[in-house]
Amino acid sequence: MSHPWMPASPCGNGCLTPGAPTVGAARRALRFTAAAAVVLLAFAALPALFVPRLREPLARRVFRGVLRAFGVRLVVRGEPLDGGGRGALVVNNHISWLDIVAVNAVRPMRALAKKEIAGWPVLGTLVARGGSIFLDRERLSTLPGTIDGLAAALRGGSLVNVTPEGTTWCGLASGRFRPATFQAAIDAGVPVRPLALRYRMADGRETTQPAFIGPESLIDSLKRVAALRGLVLEVTVCGEIAPGRAADRRELAGLAEASVQAALGNVVQRRVVVARRYARI
Template identity: 30%
Template sequence: MRQVTIPDTATIRATLASGFLIGITLIGLPLQALSVTAKLPTARWIPVIYHRLACFGFGVRVRTKGRLAIDKGSVLITANHVSWLDIVVLGQSRPLSFIAKSEVANWPIFGWFAKLQRSIFVNRTRRSETGKVAKAIAERLAQGDAMVLFPEGTSSDGNRVLPFRSALIGAASAAMSTASEANQNETSTTSAPSVWIQPVSIAYTAVQGLPMGRQHRPLAAWYGDMELMPHLWAILKEGALDVTISYGEPIPMDDSVNRKQIAQMAENEVRAMTRAALFERRIAKQ
Protein backbone atom coordinates (compact mmCIF):
# COMPACT_ATOMS: atom_id res chain seq x y z
CA MET A 1 0.00 0.00 0.00
CA ARG A 2 1.25 3.43 -0.89
CA GLN A 3 2.04 5.51 2.18
CA VAL A 4 0.41 8.95 2.38
CA THR A 5 2.52 11.72 3.87
CA ILE A 6 0.54 14.09 6.06
CA PRO A 7 1.94 17.66 6.19
CA ASP A 8 3.00 18.84 9.62
CA THR A 9 1.17 21.65 11.38
CA ALA A 10 3.81 24.24 10.50
CA THR A 11 3.60 23.42 6.79
CA ILE A 12 -0.20 23.61 6.84
CA ARG A 13 -0.03 26.94 8.61
CA ALA A 14 2.49 28.29 6.10
CA THR A 15 0.38 27.11 3.17
CA LEU A 16 -2.77 28.78 4.50
CA ALA A 17 -0.88 31.98 5.30
CA SER A 18 0.61 31.99 1.79
CA GLY A 19 -2.85 31.75 0.28
CA PHE A 20 -4.02 34.66 2.43
CA LEU A 21 -1.04 36.82 1.48
CA ILE A 22 -1.40 36.01 -2.21
CA GLY A 23 -5.09 36.93 -1.99
CA ILE A 24 -4.56 40.35 -0.41
CA THR A 25 -1.71 41.00 -2.85
CA LEU A 26 -3.86 40.25 -5.89
CA ILE A 27 -6.47 42.68 -4.54
CA GLY A 28 -4.09 45.32 -3.21
CA LEU A 29 -1.65 45.65 -6.12
CA PRO A 30 -4.16 46.76 -8.80
CA LEU A 31 -5.96 49.05 -6.35
CA GLN A 32 -2.69 50.73 -5.38
CA ALA A 33 -1.55 50.94 -9.01
CA LEU A 34 -4.81 52.70 -9.88
CA SER A 35 -4.51 55.03 -6.88
CA VAL A 36 -0.92 56.00 -7.73
CA THR A 37 -1.69 56.51 -11.42
CA ALA A 38 -4.78 58.62 -10.71
CA LYS A 39 -3.06 60.38 -7.78
CA LEU A 40 -5.87 59.45 -5.40
CA PRO A 41 -5.64 59.98 -1.61
CA THR A 42 -5.96 56.21 -1.18
CA ALA A 43 -2.40 55.82 -2.52
CA ARG A 44 -1.11 56.71 0.96
CA TRP A 45 -3.43 54.44 2.97
CA ILE A 46 -3.74 51.26 0.90
CA PRO A 47 -0.14 50.24 1.81
CA VAL A 48 -0.93 50.75 5.52
CA ILE A 49 -3.95 48.45 5.31
CA TYR A 50 -1.95 45.95 3.28
CA HIS A 51 0.92 45.88 5.79
CA ARG A 52 -1.49 45.41 8.71
CA LEU A 53 -3.07 42.44 6.96
CA ALA A 54 0.40 41.12 6.08
CA CYS A 55 1.43 41.29 9.76
CA PHE A 56 -1.63 39.18 10.54
CA GLY A 57 -0.73 36.71 7.80
CA PHE A 58 2.88 36.38 8.92
CA GLY A 59 1.83 36.15 12.56
CA VAL A 60 3.82 39.23 13.55
CA ARG A 61 2.79 41.12 16.68
CA VAL A 62 4.05 44.70 16.79
CA ARG A 63 4.67 46.54 20.05
CA THR A 64 5.26 50.29 19.78
CA LYS A 65 7.12 52.52 22.24
CA GLY A 66 6.89 56.26 21.71
CA ARG A 67 5.40 57.87 18.63
CA LEU A 68 6.28 59.43 15.32
CA ALA A 69 6.87 63.17 15.65
CA ILE A 70 4.77 64.22 12.66
CA ASP A 71 3.20 67.03 14.69
CA LYS A 72 6.59 68.78 14.85
CA GLY A 73 7.05 69.17 11.09
CA SER A 74 8.77 67.21 8.30
CA VAL A 75 10.29 63.95 9.55
CA LEU A 76 13.07 61.72 8.27
CA ILE A 77 13.10 58.39 10.11
CA THR A 78 16.54 56.79 10.55
CA ALA A 79 16.06 53.13 11.47
CA ASN A 80 18.27 50.10 11.87
CA HIS A 81 17.72 47.40 9.26
CA VAL A 82 17.25 43.72 10.17
CA SER A 83 15.04 42.12 7.53
CA TRP A 84 12.77 42.61 4.54
CA LEU A 85 10.07 42.28 7.22
CA ASP A 86 11.06 45.74 8.52
CA ILE A 87 9.05 47.31 5.69
CA VAL A 88 5.92 45.50 6.84
CA VAL A 89 6.27 46.26 10.57
CA LEU A 90 7.05 49.94 9.94
CA GLY A 91 4.53 50.35 7.16
CA GLN A 92 1.59 49.09 9.22
CA SER A 93 1.71 52.10 11.54
CA ARG A 94 0.91 54.99 9.19
CA PRO A 95 1.65 56.22 5.65
CA LEU A 96 5.42 56.09 5.11
CA SER A 97 7.71 56.31 2.12
CA PHE A 98 11.03 54.49 1.96
CA ILE A 99 14.44 55.43 0.58
CA ALA A 100 15.73 52.16 -0.86
CA LYS A 101 18.80 50.99 -2.75
CA SER A 102 18.30 50.84 -6.50
CA GLU A 103 18.58 47.03 -6.65
CA VAL A 104 15.27 46.70 -4.79
CA ALA A 105 13.40 48.11 -7.78
CA ASN A 106 14.32 44.99 -9.79
CA TRP A 107 13.38 42.42 -7.15
CA PRO A 108 10.44 40.18 -8.11
CA ILE A 109 7.22 41.06 -6.25
CA PHE A 110 9.00 43.16 -3.59
CA GLY A 111 10.17 45.56 -6.30
CA TRP A 112 6.56 46.10 -7.34
CA PHE A 113 5.57 46.75 -3.74
CA ALA A 114 8.38 49.26 -3.33
CA LYS A 115 7.43 51.15 -6.48
CA LEU A 116 3.73 51.24 -5.61
CA GLN A 117 4.57 52.53 -2.14
CA ARG A 118 6.28 55.40 -3.94
CA SER A 119 9.75 54.54 -2.70
CA ILE A 120 12.74 56.65 -3.71
CA PHE A 121 15.51 54.49 -5.17
CA VAL A 122 19.15 55.41 -4.63
CA ASN A 123 22.16 54.18 -6.59
CA ARG A 124 24.83 54.23 -3.89
CA THR A 125 27.63 53.85 -6.45
CA ARG A 126 26.81 57.13 -8.21
CA ARG A 127 27.44 60.21 -6.10
CA SER A 128 26.31 62.36 -9.01
CA GLU A 129 22.72 61.33 -8.26
CA THR A 130 22.75 62.95 -4.82
CA GLY A 131 21.15 66.14 -6.10
CA LYS A 132 18.39 64.22 -7.86
CA VAL A 133 17.69 62.19 -4.73
CA ALA A 134 17.67 65.34 -2.59
CA LYS A 135 15.09 66.95 -4.86
CA ALA A 136 12.86 63.86 -4.75
CA ILE A 137 13.05 63.75 -0.96
CA ALA A 138 12.25 67.48 -0.79
CA GLU A 139 9.13 67.04 -2.89
CA ARG A 140 7.87 64.17 -0.76
CA LEU A 141 8.54 66.01 2.50
CA ALA A 142 6.69 69.03 1.13
CA GLN A 143 3.73 66.73 0.49
CA GLY A 144 3.74 65.74 4.16
CA ASP A 145 5.19 62.24 3.68
CA ALA A 146 7.31 60.82 6.49
CA MET A 147 10.41 59.30 4.90
CA VAL A 148 12.28 56.20 6.11
CA LEU A 149 16.02 55.79 5.65
CA PHE A 150 18.13 52.76 6.67
CA PRO A 151 21.51 54.47 7.21
CA GLU A 152 23.40 51.21 7.87
CA GLY A 153 23.28 50.60 4.12
CA THR A 154 22.60 46.88 4.64
CA SER A 155 20.78 44.56 7.03
CA SER A 156 22.31 43.14 10.22
CA ASP A 157 21.88 39.90 12.17
CA GLY A 158 19.42 41.61 14.52
CA ASN A 159 21.73 41.39 17.54
CA ARG A 160 23.55 44.65 16.86
CA VAL A 161 23.32 47.98 15.07
CA LEU A 162 25.87 48.65 12.33
CA PRO A 163 27.53 52.07 11.88
CA PHE A 164 25.30 54.67 10.23
CA ARG A 165 26.44 56.16 6.95
CA SER A 166 26.03 59.91 6.78
CA ALA A 167 25.95 60.45 3.00
CA LEU A 168 22.21 60.03 2.52
CA ILE A 169 21.47 61.88 5.74
CA GLY A 170 23.39 64.76 4.16
CA ALA A 171 21.30 64.53 1.01
CA ALA A 172 18.14 64.38 3.08
CA SER A 173 19.13 67.37 5.17
CA ALA A 174 19.71 69.42 2.01
CA ALA A 175 16.36 68.21 0.71
CA MET A 176 14.57 69.18 3.89
CA SER A 177 16.11 72.64 3.74
CA THR A 178 14.72 72.96 0.23
CA ALA A 179 11.32 71.79 1.42
CA SER A 180 11.41 74.32 4.24
CA GLU A 181 12.21 77.15 1.86
CA ALA A 182 9.39 76.10 -0.46
CA ASN A 183 6.89 75.96 2.39
CA GLN A 184 8.12 79.31 3.69
CA ASN A 185 7.53 80.95 0.31
CA GLU A 186 4.06 79.46 0.04
CA THR A 187 2.95 80.63 3.46
CA SER A 188 4.69 84.02 3.24
CA THR A 189 5.99 83.73 6.78
CA THR A 190 9.37 84.71 8.12
CA SER A 191 10.19 81.42 9.81
CA ALA A 192 10.66 78.09 8.02
CA PRO A 193 8.81 75.00 9.27
CA SER A 194 10.69 72.59 11.52
CA VAL A 195 12.45 69.57 10.07
CA TRP A 196 13.57 66.62 12.17
CA ILE A 197 15.60 63.42 12.13
CA GLN A 198 13.88 60.77 14.26
CA PRO A 199 15.85 57.67 15.34
CA VAL A 200 13.76 54.48 15.29
CA SER A 201 14.75 51.04 16.58
CA ILE A 202 13.47 47.72 15.21
CA ALA A 203 14.04 44.78 17.58
CA TYR A 204 12.73 41.25 17.01
CA THR A 205 12.29 40.02 20.55
CA ALA A 206 10.35 36.76 20.70
CA VAL A 207 9.18 33.71 18.78
CA GLN A 208 6.16 31.67 19.86
CA GLY A 209 5.96 33.90 22.94
CA LEU A 210 9.47 32.98 24.14
CA PRO A 211 12.49 35.32 24.17
CA MET A 212 14.47 35.12 20.94
CA GLY A 213 18.10 34.47 21.84
CA ARG A 214 21.07 35.46 19.70
CA GLN A 215 21.19 32.07 18.03
CA HIS A 216 17.49 32.23 17.06
CA ARG A 217 17.36 35.80 15.78
CA PRO A 218 18.33 34.82 12.18
CA LEU A 219 14.80 33.45 11.96
CA ALA A 220 13.69 37.08 11.63
CA ALA A 221 16.93 38.64 10.40
CA TRP A 222 17.70 38.48 6.68
CA TYR A 223 21.29 39.35 5.94
CA GLY A 224 24.46 38.20 4.23
CA ASP A 225 23.87 35.70 1.43
CA MET A 226 20.52 34.37 2.73
CA GLU A 227 18.05 33.53 -0.03
CA LEU A 228 14.77 35.41 0.15
CA MET A 229 12.12 32.76 -0.54
CA PRO A 230 13.42 30.10 1.91
CA HIS A 231 13.64 32.81 4.59
CA LEU A 232 10.08 33.94 3.88
CA TRP A 233 8.81 30.34 4.03
CA ALA A 234 10.55 29.79 7.39
CA ILE A 235 8.77 32.82 8.87
CA LEU A 236 5.44 31.60 7.51
CA LYS A 237 5.98 28.20 9.12
CA GLU A 238 6.89 29.71 12.49
CA GLY A 239 3.94 32.05 12.50
CA ALA A 240 4.49 33.95 15.75
CA LEU A 241 7.07 36.73 15.99
CA ASP A 242 7.14 39.68 18.37
CA VAL A 243 8.82 42.92 17.31
CA THR A 244 9.31 46.16 19.23
CA ILE A 245 9.37 49.47 17.37
CA SER A 246 10.89 52.24 19.52
CA TYR A 247 10.65 55.89 18.49
CA GLY A 248 13.48 58.02 19.83
CA GLU A 249 13.75 61.72 20.56
CA PRO A 250 13.61 63.75 17.33
CA ILE A 251 16.80 65.63 16.43
CA PRO A 252 16.20 69.10 14.95
CA MET A 253 17.96 69.92 11.71
CA ASP A 254 19.81 73.21 11.98
CA ASP A 255 23.19 74.76 11.28
CA SER A 256 24.59 73.84 14.70
CA VAL A 257 25.27 70.21 13.69
CA ASN A 258 26.56 68.58 10.50
CA ARG A 259 25.43 65.36 8.85
CA LYS A 260 28.15 63.25 10.48
CA GLN A 261 27.18 64.49 13.93
CA ILE A 262 23.51 63.79 13.25
CA ALA A 263 24.32 60.31 11.94
CA GLN A 264 26.32 59.54 15.08
CA MET A 265 23.62 60.90 17.38
CA ALA A 266 20.94 58.85 15.62
CA GLU A 267 23.12 55.73 15.60
CA ASN A 268 23.81 56.01 19.34
CA GLU A 269 20.13 56.35 20.19
CA VAL A 270 19.02 53.53 17.89
CA ARG A 271 21.69 51.24 19.38
CA ALA A 272 20.60 52.11 22.94
CA MET A 273 16.90 51.53 22.16
CA THR A 274 17.63 48.22 20.44
CA ARG A 275 19.68 46.94 23.38
CA ALA A 276 16.96 48.04 25.80
CA ALA A 277 14.22 46.24 23.83
CA LEU A 278 16.21 42.99 23.56
CA PHE A 279 17.33 43.07 27.20
CA GLU A 280 13.86 44.01 28.49
CA ARG A 281 12.31 41.01 26.76
CA ARG A 282 14.85 38.61 28.27
CA ILE A 283 14.36 40.02 31.79
CA ALA A 284 10.56 39.87 31.54
CA LYS A 285 10.63 36.12 30.89
CA GLN A 286 13.08 35.20 33.63
Protein backbone atom coordinates in the same frame (compact mmCIF):
# COMPACT_ATOMS: atom_id res chain seq x y z
CA MET B 1 30.74 47.16 -10.43
CA SER B 2 30.83 47.47 -6.64
CA HIS B 3 33.19 49.91 -4.92
CA PRO B 4 35.24 49.86 -1.69
CA TRP B 5 32.59 51.99 0.07
CA MET B 6 29.77 49.53 -0.60
CA PRO B 7 28.06 48.76 2.76
CA ALA B 8 28.87 45.25 3.96
CA SER B 9 27.95 43.23 7.02
CA PRO B 10 29.87 40.28 8.53
CA CYS B 11 26.56 38.66 9.49
CA GLY B 12 25.72 35.31 7.89
CA ASN B 13 23.91 32.06 8.55
CA GLY B 14 26.09 31.49 11.61
CA CYS B 15 24.33 34.44 13.28
CA LEU B 16 20.89 32.78 13.20
CA THR B 17 19.70 31.94 16.70
CA PRO B 18 18.86 28.22 17.06
CA GLY B 19 15.83 26.64 18.65
CA ALA B 20 13.11 28.92 17.28
CA PRO B 21 9.66 27.25 17.40
CA THR B 22 8.14 26.54 13.99
CA VAL B 23 4.78 25.68 12.47
CA GLY B 24 3.94 22.73 10.26
CA ALA B 25 3.99 22.58 6.48
CA ALA B 26 0.21 23.12 6.22
CA ARG B 27 0.36 26.34 8.28
CA ARG B 28 3.28 27.58 6.18
CA ALA B 29 1.33 27.02 2.98
CA LEU B 30 -1.68 28.78 4.50
CA ARG B 31 0.48 31.78 5.36
CA PHE B 32 1.78 32.11 1.82
CA THR B 33 -1.78 31.81 0.53
CA ALA B 34 -2.98 34.52 2.93
CA ALA B 35 -0.10 36.82 1.96
CA ALA B 36 -0.85 36.32 -1.72
CA ALA B 37 -4.51 37.16 -1.10
CA VAL B 38 -3.55 40.40 0.69
CA VAL B 39 -1.28 41.40 -2.18
CA LEU B 40 -3.91 40.60 -4.83
CA LEU B 41 -6.43 42.74 -2.96
CA ALA B 42 -3.82 45.51 -2.76
CA PHE B 43 -3.31 45.45 -6.52
CA ALA B 44 -7.05 45.49 -7.07
CA ALA B 45 -7.31 48.55 -4.84
CA LEU B 46 -4.44 50.47 -6.50
CA PRO B 47 -6.77 53.09 -8.05
CA ALA B 48 -7.85 54.07 -4.53
CA LEU B 49 -4.26 55.03 -3.72
CA PHE B 50 -4.72 58.08 -5.93
CA VAL B 51 -7.45 59.34 -3.58
CA PRO B 52 -5.59 61.28 -0.84
CA ARG B 53 -8.00 60.52 2.01
CA LEU B 54 -7.93 56.79 1.22
CA ARG B 55 -4.21 56.36 0.51
CA GLU B 56 -2.83 56.15 4.03
CA PRO B 57 -5.51 53.99 5.73
CA LEU B 58 -5.57 51.59 2.76
CA ALA B 59 -1.76 51.26 2.66
CA ARG B 60 -1.64 50.68 6.42
CA ARG B 61 -4.25 47.91 6.13
CA VAL B 62 -2.26 46.23 3.35
CA PHE B 63 1.03 46.21 5.24
CA ARG B 64 -0.62 45.11 8.50
CA GLY B 65 -2.36 42.38 6.51
CA VAL B 66 1.01 41.11 5.25
CA LEU B 67 2.31 40.91 8.82
CA ARG B 68 -0.78 39.03 9.99
CA ALA B 69 -0.56 36.67 7.03
CA PHE B 70 2.97 35.65 8.08
CA GLY B 71 1.92 35.28 11.71
CA VAL B 72 3.87 38.34 12.89
CA ARG B 73 2.54 40.34 15.85
CA LEU B 74 3.40 44.05 15.65
CA VAL B 75 4.09 45.92 18.91
CA VAL B 76 4.59 49.70 18.71
CA ARG B 77 6.09 51.69 21.58
CA GLY B 78 7.06 55.31 22.10
CA GLU B 79 5.76 58.51 20.57
CA PRO B 80 3.24 58.74 17.71
CA LEU B 81 4.95 58.68 14.32
CA ASP B 82 3.36 61.72 12.72
CA GLY B 83 5.02 64.40 10.65
CA GLY B 84 2.51 67.02 11.75
CA GLY B 85 2.12 68.22 8.19
CA ARG B 86 5.85 68.64 7.60
CA GLY B 87 8.48 66.34 6.17
CA ALA B 88 10.80 64.18 8.27
CA LEU B 89 13.64 61.75 7.66
CA VAL B 90 12.61 58.49 9.35
CA VAL B 91 15.62 56.22 10.02
CA ASN B 92 15.89 52.75 11.54
CA ASN B 93 18.26 49.85 12.09
CA HIS B 94 17.98 47.33 9.27
CA ILE B 95 17.50 43.60 9.87
CA SER B 96 14.95 42.11 7.47
CA TRP B 97 12.66 42.72 4.52
CA LEU B 98 9.99 42.75 7.22
CA ASP B 99 11.37 46.13 8.35
CA ILE B 100 9.82 47.80 5.29
CA VAL B 101 6.47 46.18 6.00
CA ALA B 102 6.56 47.13 9.69
CA VAL B 103 7.43 50.80 9.17
CA ASN B 104 4.58 51.20 6.69
CA ALA B 105 2.22 49.28 8.96
CA VAL B 106 2.92 51.92 11.61
CA ARG B 107 2.77 54.90 9.22
CA PRO B 108 2.75 54.54 5.42
CA MET B 109 5.47 56.69 3.86
CA ARG B 110 7.89 57.01 1.00
CA ALA B 111 11.27 55.28 1.19
CA LEU B 112 14.81 55.53 -0.05
CA ALA B 113 15.46 52.00 -1.27
CA LYS B 114 18.23 50.22 -3.13
CA LYS B 115 17.32 49.82 -6.78
CA GLU B 116 17.38 46.00 -6.47
CA ILE B 117 14.17 46.12 -4.40
CA ALA B 118 12.26 47.41 -7.42
CA GLY B 119 12.80 43.99 -9.01
CA TRP B 120 11.59 41.96 -6.02
CA PRO B 121 8.35 40.06 -6.63
CA VAL B 122 5.28 41.76 -5.18
CA LEU B 123 7.04 43.77 -2.45
CA GLY B 124 9.06 45.67 -5.06
CA THR B 125 5.93 46.76 -6.88
CA LEU B 126 4.25 47.94 -3.69
CA VAL B 127 7.35 49.87 -2.61
CA ALA B 128 7.65 51.50 -6.04
CA ARG B 129 3.95 52.44 -6.12
CA GLY B 130 4.41 54.00 -2.69
CA GLY B 131 6.62 56.69 -4.21
CA SER B 132 10.02 55.26 -3.32
CA ILE B 133 13.23 56.99 -4.32
CA PHE B 134 15.65 54.37 -5.61
CA LEU B 135 19.38 54.49 -4.92
CA ASP B 136 22.03 52.87 -7.12
CA ARG B 137 24.57 51.86 -4.49
CA GLU B 138 27.08 50.68 -7.10
CA ARG B 139 27.36 54.10 -8.78
CA LEU B 140 28.61 56.74 -6.36
CA SER B 141 28.26 59.38 -9.09
CA THR B 142 24.47 59.18 -8.74
CA LEU B 143 24.49 59.86 -4.98
CA PRO B 144 24.37 63.71 -5.09
CA GLY B 145 21.32 63.62 -7.38
CA THR B 146 19.64 61.07 -5.13
CA ILE B 147 20.25 63.23 -2.05
CA ASP B 148 18.82 66.25 -3.91
CA GLY B 149 15.70 64.23 -4.77
CA LEU B 150 15.39 63.05 -1.18
CA ALA B 151 15.70 66.64 0.10
CA ALA B 152 13.02 67.78 -2.36
CA ALA B 153 10.63 65.08 -1.11
CA LEU B 154 11.27 66.10 2.51
CA ARG B 155 10.84 69.78 1.65
CA GLY B 156 7.51 68.91 0.06
CA GLY B 157 6.19 67.52 3.35
CA SER B 158 6.82 63.78 2.86
CA LEU B 159 7.95 61.37 5.52
CA VAL B 160 10.74 59.34 3.91
CA ASN B 161 12.14 56.15 5.42
CA VAL B 162 15.89 55.51 5.15
CA THR B 163 18.04 52.65 6.49
CA PRO B 164 21.39 54.40 7.03
CA GLU B 165 23.34 51.23 7.83
CA GLY B 166 23.15 50.61 4.09
CA THR B 167 22.61 46.87 4.41
CA THR B 168 20.97 44.32 6.70
CA TRP B 169 22.51 43.04 9.94
CA CYS B 170 21.41 40.14 12.14
CA GLY B 171 19.97 42.37 14.89
CA LEU B 172 22.28 41.22 17.68
CA ALA B 173 25.00 43.08 15.78
CA SER B 174 24.45 46.37 13.96
CA GLY B 175 26.28 48.75 11.64
CA ARG B 176 27.23 52.40 11.81
CA PHE B 177 24.73 54.97 10.54
CA ARG B 178 26.33 56.41 7.41
CA PRO B 179 25.95 60.18 7.20
CA ALA B 180 25.25 60.81 3.49
CA THR B 181 21.45 60.69 3.59
CA PHE B 182 21.29 62.90 6.68
CA GLN B 183 22.47 65.77 4.49
CA ALA B 184 19.01 65.72 2.89
CA ALA B 185 17.37 66.46 6.26
CA ILE B 186 19.80 69.34 6.83
CA ASP B 187 19.23 70.75 3.34
CA ALA B 188 15.45 70.49 3.72
CA GLY B 189 15.41 71.83 7.29
CA VAL B 190 13.32 68.92 8.61
CA PRO B 191 13.62 66.74 11.73
CA VAL B 192 14.93 63.19 11.95
CA ARG B 193 12.70 60.51 13.52
CA PRO B 194 14.66 57.41 14.62
CA LEU B 195 12.94 54.02 14.93
CA ALA B 196 14.39 51.01 16.77
CA LEU B 197 13.36 47.58 15.47
CA ARG B 198 13.73 44.30 17.35
CA TYR B 199 12.47 40.76 16.73
CA ARG B 200 11.41 38.44 19.54
CA MET B 201 9.68 35.11 19.95
CA ALA B 202 6.46 34.83 21.96
CA ASP B 203 8.42 33.82 25.09
CA GLY B 204 10.38 37.09 24.97
CA ARG B 205 13.66 35.73 23.59
CA GLU B 206 15.31 37.95 21.02
CA THR B 207 15.76 36.18 17.68
CA THR B 208 17.77 36.73 14.51
CA GLN B 209 15.73 34.27 12.46
CA PRO B 210 13.93 36.99 10.42
CA ALA B 211 17.26 38.57 9.37
CA PHE B 212 17.88 38.84 5.63
CA ILE B 213 21.63 38.22 5.62
CA GLY B 214 24.36 36.40 3.77
CA PRO B 215 23.93 35.04 0.26
CA GLU B 216 20.37 33.77 0.67
CA SER B 217 17.62 34.80 -1.73
CA LEU B 218 14.46 36.69 -0.80
CA ILE B 219 12.46 33.50 -1.35
CA ASP B 220 14.63 31.62 1.17
CA SER B 221 14.10 34.38 3.72
CA LEU B 222 10.35 34.38 3.10
CA LYS B 223 10.24 30.64 3.72
CA ARG B 224 12.14 30.93 7.00
CA VAL B 225 9.87 33.71 8.28
CA ALA B 226 6.74 31.78 7.25
CA ALA B 227 7.93 28.82 9.33
CA LEU B 228 8.32 30.76 12.59
CA ARG B 229 5.78 30.38 15.38
CA GLY B 230 5.03 33.37 17.64
CA LEU B 231 7.23 36.01 15.97
CA VAL B 232 6.90 39.48 17.54
CA LEU B 233 8.20 42.61 15.80
CA GLU B 234 8.80 45.52 18.16
CA VAL B 235 8.99 49.07 16.80
CA THR B 236 10.04 51.82 19.21
CA VAL B 237 9.43 55.35 17.95
CA CYS B 238 12.21 57.48 19.45
CA GLY B 239 12.13 61.20 20.15
CA GLU B 240 12.45 63.70 17.32
CA ILE B 241 15.86 65.19 16.52
CA ALA B 242 14.98 68.79 15.67
CA PRO B 243 16.50 70.72 12.77
CA GLY B 244 19.64 72.59 13.76
CA ARG B 245 20.49 70.33 16.70
CA ALA B 246 23.53 68.90 14.90
CA ALA B 247 26.40 70.88 13.40
CA ASP B 248 26.72 68.62 10.35
CA ARG B 249 25.50 65.36 8.84
CA ARG B 250 28.04 63.23 10.71
CA GLU B 251 26.90 64.55 14.06
CA LEU B 252 23.27 64.14 13.02
CA ALA B 253 23.90 60.51 12.02
CA GLY B 254 25.60 59.92 15.37
CA LEU B 255 22.66 61.38 17.29
CA ALA B 256 20.19 59.18 15.39
CA GLU B 257 22.31 56.05 15.90
CA ALA B 258 22.68 56.80 19.61
CA SER B 259 18.91 57.20 19.91
CA VAL B 260 18.29 53.80 18.32
CA GLN B 261 21.00 52.16 20.44
CA ALA B 262 19.48 53.59 23.60
CA ALA B 263 16.05 52.22 22.67
CA LEU B 264 17.47 48.75 21.96
CA GLY B 265 19.78 48.71 24.98
CA ASN B 266 23.44 47.66 25.10
CA VAL B 267 23.79 47.67 21.30
CA VAL B 268 27.29 49.16 21.35
CA GLN B 269 28.62 46.40 23.58
CA ARG B 270 27.03 43.74 21.38
CA ARG B 271 28.60 45.22 18.24
CA VAL B 272 32.07 45.12 19.83
CA VAL B 273 31.64 41.50 20.94
CA VAL B 274 30.51 40.38 17.47
CA ALA B 275 33.28 42.34 15.72
CA ARG B 276 35.88 40.64 17.94
CA ARG B 277 34.38 37.25 17.23
CA TYR B 278 34.66 37.75 13.49
CA ALA B 279 38.19 39.15 13.83
CA ARG B 280 39.31 35.77 15.18
CA ILE B 281 37.91 33.83 12.20
